[in-house]
Amino acid sequence: MSDWTEALGKYKGKTVAVYGLGKAAEEVAKQLKGQFFIAGLLDSFRESGSLYGYDILDLNEALLRGTACIVAAARPGSCRAIERRIGAWCRRQGVGLVDMRGKDLLEKPQAAWRFPERKGRRKEDLSELARGCSCISFDLFDTLVTRKTLYFSDFLELVRRKLTAQGIQIPDFAEKRLACELELSRQYAPSLLEIYQRMKERYGLEWMDCDALAETEWETDLEVLMPRKEMCSILKDFAAENKRLCIITDSYYGRKQIAAILAACGITDCKEVIISSEHKTAKTQELFGLWRERIGQQPALHIGDDLTADIDSAARWGIIPYRVYSGQELMEETGYLGLGEELDTWSGRWKAGLFASRLFNSPFQFEEDGAVAVTSPGDAGYIFFAPLLTDFARWLERRVREQGIGQILFAARDGYLLKKLFDQRFGDIVSCYFLTSRTAAIRAGTERLEDLRLIEEMRFSGSVREELSSRFGLHLEEDAGAGRMEDYKEAVLERCGRMRENYREYIAELGLKKEKTAFFDFVSKGTSQYFLERILDLPLKGFYCMRLEKDAPFAQKLEIEAFCPEEDSFCLEKESGKTGSLYQDYYILEAVLTSPIPSVSEFDSEGRPVYEKEPRNRDEIACIEEVQQGIMEYWQDSFTFCEETEEPIFDRMDKRLLALIHRICLLGNPILDLKVQDPFFGRITPVSDLI
Structure with a gap:
């Protein structure tokens, strides 16, 4: 027996059926003949007739003929579609289901982070x-070349959606389209136009413009193909x-x-x-x-x-x-990296398609010590970060339009990339990259002693002298005493008053409308929004990816809506001691969302920004820009698959893809050299410590 027929050893002497009607089914039947009794052929498109000397059966007839195992004669992606179609039936009836490589299709894929050793394929x-x-x-x-879809059936689903947008409705489009291709392929290798012409004839679709449908499929394919x-x-x-x-x-x-x-x-x-x-x-x-x-x-x-x-x-x-190896096969060999449960929805499948086409673009992925690896910052941006950020940006656009808000402030520096995404797709919404930071907002927004006490509760990693310098730009003499921050309240409040007037000089130049304004912050308690509302003299509606400590007393009066519900912020399944969650990983995201310009600390008397000293080197900034380029590429690709009318949500696939940064090897990836700089708290955290 050949290697794959040896995998059927436990069914030797029993009856098997072959799923498929193409040439692969004919070859499989030839190899099985003499070793197994073949009940017949199965297919989702036909349940009667004969082919290659065998009866074409439905599932019930195959069961009556004593079928113990079904062999799927198809490519890996099609095999997964077959499993989705008949797997539950096979489990109920106790019938095995394997592919033409001997792989058990009823076995739940187990996530693997290393490839088994391969020989002769390097x-x-x-x-x-x-x-x-x-x-x-x-x-x-x-x-x-490869498609940015996980399965060919997903590509046909995309074609169906394009046709529907044109007002063309064909029930069971993918099944009919595939059935006609398969039927013609048994006679000769057809053209796309011939496939649609056969579809028109077979299903009595007299109204169908075959040239137009073939052109739509071709244009869609050109859109999703990549080298x-x-x-x-x-x-x-x-x-x-x-x-x-x-x-x-x-x-x-x-x-x-x-x-x-x-x-x-x-x-x-x-x-x-x-x-x-x-x-x-x-x-x-x-x-x-x-x-x-x-x-x-x-x-x-x-x-x-x-x-x-x-x-x-x-x-x-x-x-x-x-x-x-195709990207799809490599994805399958890794047990879909734990993403298999998310493939039941269109959103999950198209995200998995983009993921696989990028991660497994090289067929030699396994050569790096057998580890599934992401070596490029751009690939890391595309694979791990972009799905969540794309859904968040689409959600933000939807909420702003629904609530009739006329302008958005994208707060520096987390808003740098988000504004670029918005400008690409939603340029009709008035937006501003608004120079601010927690430090700048506090320096200009602090008005009273209660503010100082609130700020002091936000623990600073350093002395009071260092805190006054970092948070308020108030530099004490070396020999000055250091008690509590409120001991210096007069000097602090006097300086904050001047900073407030300077900040308003900057704001006046922006030409903002006096109306309700959306304020973007990525992950926050609302500190910046709380102090900025005093300076801007505008009603702000905060839109955050995630909100922290929403019950904090100072934030009770703030109007804030979060994309990620708080109960989802803290949880995703624990795997090998790692908990993947937005709460855990937002620090990593903040390291790469940021602007190439340093953080603003205050404004001078003419409203010009005063920036912090740049703590990053040229290589770190180049790495961040490459990550952001990968995110922008995903943003563009995503609109091929998701309609703008589709409700964006923070789904499990977003969480799983982000959590994979803890499991997939970042071999030599410059992301590991980045640091999260937080001068407000006096902290520097290497990204490598977070992964």
Whole structure:
């Protein structure tokens, strides 16, 4: 038996059924024949007839024929869709469900943070194989390029949503679209237009404009495709070595569309392309034969991800196969990194798709000591931080519009990135990057002794002399005594009065309207808002990602709404002693949300800002900017998947993705060198201590 049929050993002598009607199902049935009794074929699109010499059954008939196990003849992502479709039935009936690699699909995926040791699938092995081959071909989809969706069915769901937005409603769109592709593929390799034409005929959709639907799917695909950068770099290296290169792809797209994909993904070093729809034959049929005719008996290597279409089919034509892993397969091998429970919703799946396409963009992820790793600050921003910040920014926009608020103050420095996101998407909302800080607000807003006592309750890590200097800019002589802060109340209040007038000079230049104003702060008790309301003379409505100590007496009169409910702020499942939560991790976020400009401490008599001394070096600021670039890329990508009418919430997927920063290796990532600077409390905290 082959390796994967050995995994079916416990079913030997029993009846099995094959799930699928494509060429892969035919190959699986051939391998099973003689070792197992085959009850027939199963499929979600057909439940009667026959194919490849076997009856097509429904689940009940398969059970009546004594089926003990179902073998899913499909790619990993499709296998997961099959599990979602029939897994519960299999569990109830005691029927096994495995894929064509022998993997038990009924077994709950276990999160893994390291890949098992692999042999023969490293870059150095690929280089060694390539040395002896003058001709090298590449698969396209999931090898050189990938979609930002976890499953192909998610891509079709996105197409359905685009069609719905155009007023085109097709019930069970994905099922019908896939059924027609599968039906035609058993005869020849169809084009996308032919698939839609068959759909129109088969389901009596006389009104359907096949050209328009095919164009919508194509435009959607171009929007979600991205290069697998390391594989594209390898192709470029082979081109520099004067290898004869060819892209061999099973695709329903035509030559112009494939050329557009290559151009969009920056793949310019391969001019030779063989496309299944153009030749009406697939890789499992004669497509590799066309390549062999062109190159004769020259030694050739083919690089692809599909075991049947790429590896087995290339070998059949005397072409050395080399398998790379798709991002989806790597995601599956890690047990979905504990995210599997969040894949039942559209929001969870599209976020997981963006996550996997970025984290597993390289098929050689496992080479770094077997650890799942994020080495780039930009990737860390995209993967860990962006989902939460994107949902928060969309929530903020929604609340501001619903409440008829005309302007937003994005408080420095946490508001620096959020304002940039807003300006990209919601430029019609009047907003201002408002220079402030807890220190600046307190220096200008303190008016009485009660304020000093409130501030003194916010424990400072240092002496009273140091506290007066840091918090109020009041510098005592070296030999001055140091009792309580209120012992210096006259000097403090006098200076705060001057700072208040200076601050108002700055505010006057902003041209703010005298109306209710949204005030953004990331995570806060409300201290800055409390003191700024005195200075601004505007009614403020605070919108925070998370609010701390909302029962603090001074904050009782503040109007504040938080994105993250307090009960969610403190909890996510404990894993190996680590608790992932926004409450725990907001300090890390504050380290990367910040502006490249230092914190403002006060304003001079002409309303010009006076900044603190910059404590960060050039490398730290560059790291922060790269993180923010990754967040902005995710922000742009997210609007491909989520409609603006969709209610944004602080969901479990946001929490889980943020918590993964404690589990995924930040190998050599400059983020670990950042520090959280908090001069108000006199604290400096290395990010590495928080992770």
